[in-house]
Amino acid sequence: MTTNLSEQEQLRRQKLIDLQNAGVQAYPAEEFSVNVTAHDIKENYERDKLNYKDISIAGRLMSIRDMGKACFAVIQDSTGRIQLYIRKDDICPNPEDTKLYDLVWKKLMDIGDIIGVKGYVFTTKMGEISIHVTSFTLLSKALKPLPIVKTDADGNSFDEVTDPEFRYRQRYVDLIINPKVKKTFEQRTKIITSIRNFLNDSGALEVDTPVLQAIPGGAAARPFITHHNALDIPLYLRIANELYLKRLIVGGFDWVYEFSRNFRNEGMDRTHNPEFTVLEFYVAYKDYFWMMNTTEKLLEKIANDLHGTTDVVVGDKTISFAAPFKRITIYDAIKEYTGIDVSTMNEAELRDVCKKLHLEIDESMGKAKLIDTIFGEKCEGNFIQPTFITDYPVEMSPLTKKHRSKEGLVERFELMINGKEIANAYSELNDPIDQRERFEDQIKLMERGDDEAMFIDYDFLRALEYGMPPTAGIGFGIDRLCMLLTNQPSIQDVLLFPQMRPEKKAEEVNAD
RNA sequence: GAUUCCGUAGCUCAGCAGGUAGAGCAUUACACUUUUAAUGUAAGGGUCCUGGGUUCGAAUCCCAGCGGGAUCACCA
Numbered sequence: 001m002t003t004n005l006s007e008q009e010q011l012r013r014q015k016l017i018d019l020q021n022a023g024v025q026a027y028p029a030e031e032f033s034v035n036v037t038a039h040d041i042k043e044n045y046e047r048d049k050l051n052y053k054d055i056s057i058a059g060r061l062m063s064i065r066d067m068g069k070a071c072f073a074v075i076q077d078s079t080g081r082i083q084l085y086i087r088k089d090d091i092c093p094n095p096e097d098t099k100l101y102d103l104v105w106k107k108l109m110d111i112g113d114i115i116g117v118k119g120y121v122f123t124t125k126m127g128e129i130s131i132h133v134t135s136f137t138l139l140s141k142a143l144k145p146l147p148i149v150k151t152d153a154d155g156n157s158f159d160e161v162t163d164p165e166f167r168y169r170q171r172y173v174d175l176i177i178n179p180k181v182k183k184t185f186e187q188r189t190k191i192i193t194s195i196r197n198f199l200n201d202s203g204a205l206e207v208d209t210p211v212l213q214a215i216p217g218g219a220a221a222r223p224f225i226t227h228h229n230a231l232d233i234p235l236y237l238r239i240a241n242e243l244y245l246k247r248l249i250v251g252g253f254d255w256v257y258e259f260s261r262n263f264r265n266e267g268m269d270r271t272h273n274p275e276f277t278v279l280e281f282y283v284a285y286k287d288y289f290w291m292m293n294t295t296e297k298l299l300e301k302i303a304n305d306l307h308g309t310t311d312v313v314v315g316d317k318t319i320s321f322a323a324p325f326k327r328i329t330i331y332d333a334i335k336e337y338t339g340i341d342v343s344t345m346n347e348a349e350l351r352d353v354c355k356k357l358h359l360e361i362d363e364s365m366g367k368a369k370l371i372d373t374i375f376g377e378k379c380e381g382n383f384i385q386p387t388f389i390t391d392y393p394v395e396m397s398p399l400t401k402k403h404r405s406k407e408g409l410v411e412r413f414e415l416m417i418n419g420k421e422i423a424n425a426y427s428e429l430n431d432p433i434d435q436r437e438r439f440e441d442q443i444k445l446m447e448r449g450d451d452e453a454m455f456i457d458y459d460f461l462r463a464l465e466y467g468m469p470p471t472a473g474i475g476f477g478i479d480r481l482c483m484l485l486t487n488q489p490s491i492q493d494v495l496l497f498p499q500m501r502p503e504k505k506a507e508e509v510n511a512d
Numbered sequence: 513g514a515u516u517c518c519g520u521a522g523c524u525c526a527g528c529a530g531g532u533a534g535a536g537c538a539u540u541a542c543a544c545u546u547u548u549a550a551u552g553u554a555a556g557g558g559u560c561c562u563g564g565g566u567u568c569g570a571a572u573c574c575c576a577g578c579g580g581g582a583u584c585a586c587c588a
Contacts, residue, residue: 007557008522008539063548070545087545111538124546147523148538150549158549159524159537165580166523177523221587266587267513276588421588452587477588491588501579 008145015108016141024104026141032116034058039079045121045129052121055131057082058139060176061113063148066106072130075115076176083130084117090134105136112142149177168498181493187306188482188494192259194305195279195476198298204255204281209244211237211261217460218242218399220452221264224274237263242399242473243460245282246428249471250463257281259478270490271420274499277478286472287427288411292388295415295423295474296323299386306485314418314487317384325386325415330371333379333389342371350374364448368395383416398438398454400426401470422481425474432464 005013019026036055045052059075059082069088074081091101109115119133150158160178161167167174167181175182196206214233216223218240228235241260248256263275283291303310303321310322328336331343340353350370354361359377361370371393383389390413391406400410411427429435439461445453482494492498 006522011539065547065550066544067547067550068544070547072547072550074548083548085546089545122546124548126547128546128548130546145522145538149523150537152549156549161523163519163523163580165519168580219588262588264587267585269584269587270582272587278588424588475588480588503579 006145009143012110012141012143012145015110016143019104019108019138019141022099022104022108024108024138026138028137028139032056032058032137032139034116037079038075038077038082041082041121041131042080042129049121054118055121056116056118057131058114058116060142061109061111061115062146063111063150064109071106075117080179083124083128084119084133085122085124085130086133086136090132091136104138109138110142110145111148112144112146113138114140114142147173147177164492165500168492168500169503171496184486184488184493185496187486190306191302191482191485192478194302195298198301199255199257199281202255204257204283205253207245207248207253207256207258209241209248209258209260211263213238215455215457217454217457218244219262220454222266222452224263224265239264240278240475241280242475243457245280246468246471246473247460247463249282249284249428250466250468254284255281268499270492271480271483273479273491273495276491279476279478280473282428282471282473284469284471287470288390288413288425288472291425291472291474292325292327292413295388295425296325296386299323302481303485312485312487314484315489317418319418319484320385325388327388327390327413329391330375330389330393331391333383334371334374337379337382338374342374364450366395368393372396380416380421381419384418386415386417386422388413388415395441397426398442399429399435401429401431402434418484420480421477422484423474423476425472428468428471428473430464430468430470432461435464436461 016026034056036052036057038057038059041052041055041057057075057077059077062074062076062081065072071084071086073084073086075084086101086105088098088101091105092098116137116139117131117133118135119131122130122132124130147159147161149160152158161174167178175185199206212226212228212235214235216236216239218238219242221239223236223239226235226237227233238260239262241258241262245256245258258280260278260280261275262278264272265274266272268274283294286294299321300310300323303312310320312319312321331341335341338353338357342350342353345353347367347370350367351361354370354373357374357378359373361373365373375389391403391409392400392412392414394400394402394408394410397410397412400412403409403411413425414421415423415425429438436456439454439456442454443456479491479494483489483491486494488494
């Protein structure tokens with residue numbers, strides 16, 4: 001086993017033994033009470049010096065600069081970093097007994113160890129607010145060396161760990177050594193809190209609905225399948241929670257929402273992870289126009305809560321989340337970017353258009369899919385500023401109410417930002433007869449080989465037959481929204497633990 | 513799933529007309545009681561992703577596998 005360890009790892013295990021021999025516990029059980037944070041000190045010390053004469057703080061050792069009979073070190077707590085100044089004379093007042101400084105501190109402490117210190121705050125000659133340490137306590141010994149990232153006065157990083165595999169597999173290390181990464185995840189939580197506050201303040205009720213479903217409904221996607229032993233039935237991990245939230249609208253709640261972890265057994269790339277988060281909410285007695293207005297208000301608030309402004313930098317662009325957003329029908333969008341009016345075309349005419357535009361199509365594609373292809377290839381990427389695309393063909397929206405005045409269309413919108421779909425919403429279909437026919441159309445698609453067509457959920461139909469009020473519903477891709485608002489190009493950078501292939505055999509991991 | 517690039521010390525990387533490995537930081541030792549990418553001197557550390565092949569000889573060339581990134585396809 002020892003043969004697997006690097007030189008530095010072996011050394012640290014030896015230090016563990018040396019600590020024990022010196023009577024120092026490497027993993028003490030006692031509480032170490034803390035009365036200040038690094039951020040607090042840096043923020044408030046200058047104007048309230050008296051308050052920082054007797055402080056106690058804990059954190060991870062990030063660097064040590066040994067000056068002989070004194071050392072400078074830096075610890076990092078959950079709020080940031082602060083410098084320590086440790087003098088031999090202070091730690092070991094008795095010159096006869098210098099073990100604590102010369103042995104425990106200078107020989108047995110390492111970068112990565114977690115320590116607690118007591119002392120007082122002062123400012124060094126170089127002007128850095130620091131802690132003059134009067135005593136220290138080892139709280140946890142680190143056995144693996146921490147990658148060292150140094151930063152100079154101008155903020156330039158050296159030896160920054162950028163290897164994506166390292167960062168995603170050992171996110172705990174990434175979080176320790178890359179403060180920007182930690183900030184991104186704090187921002188993610190802020191975004192979700194902002195949304196939750198908006199909804200709760202509006203009188204919405206947060207609910208939990210099943211993740212394990214006998215019929216994976218509410219979306220067109222390939223599900224993960226599992227098996228329940230006691231019931232001896234197959235169960236699916238949910239691909240959406242839509243049908244359950246609408247059951248709750250039937251049940252008499254007027255506004256329900258859920259942050260739903262959804263699972264789809266499909267490809268992975270920069271914008272797809274097998275499990276991802278969608279916020280869905282449903283509001284009784286509203287329609288999709290109301291939902292557009294509400295979406296504008298919500299996004300404007302999120303941007304303000306997070307950045308203090310509605311202008312957000314994403315890559316080399318600036319996106320304005322200030323309401324109102326542009327609204328355009330999908331037919332007008334196609335006309336704008338191709339010059340072709342497809343609104344009255346039949347399937348054969350649409351096929352000719354696709355050929356003229358050099359789009360790849362196949363025989364199985366129906367009218368709606370052809371329109372979707374034209375939009376996806378020729379229009380979608382152009383909508384950088386938030387834009388509502390409205391009034392989709394009925395064939396691709398089996399859960400959406402037919403348009404109040406436009407034949408063949410439904411009352412649906414998608415919100416496009418930075419060329420990507422961020423939200424999908426509609427006036428919900430609440431006519432149980434119509435809904436049953438739409439499901440049956442899906443079954444026909446399934447029989448023609450569409451492996452993503454929806455199953456019929458008979459219990460959902462039964463619920464609709466009891467009567468569902470007219471309802472507006474929406475789903476937001478939370479991960480993608482976070483990518484936008486935190487300016488991260490990959491979904492892996494807004495997921496703490498993105499899905500990865502197993503890195504090696506379990507026994508080898510255990511041997512570490 | 514397809515194409516393409518990558519995998520060398522704890523970390524970041526160099527080494528590739530094929531001659532069994534180097535740098536900086538980190539580590540170890542010594543010096544230094546307000547330094548800050550601290551500094552100075554010295555030292556240790558590597559199944560060069562794995563397995564085959566070509567060759568007198570492979571980190572370097574070829575093939576396969578594993579892992580990762582990017583692009584494409586499917587999708588949110």
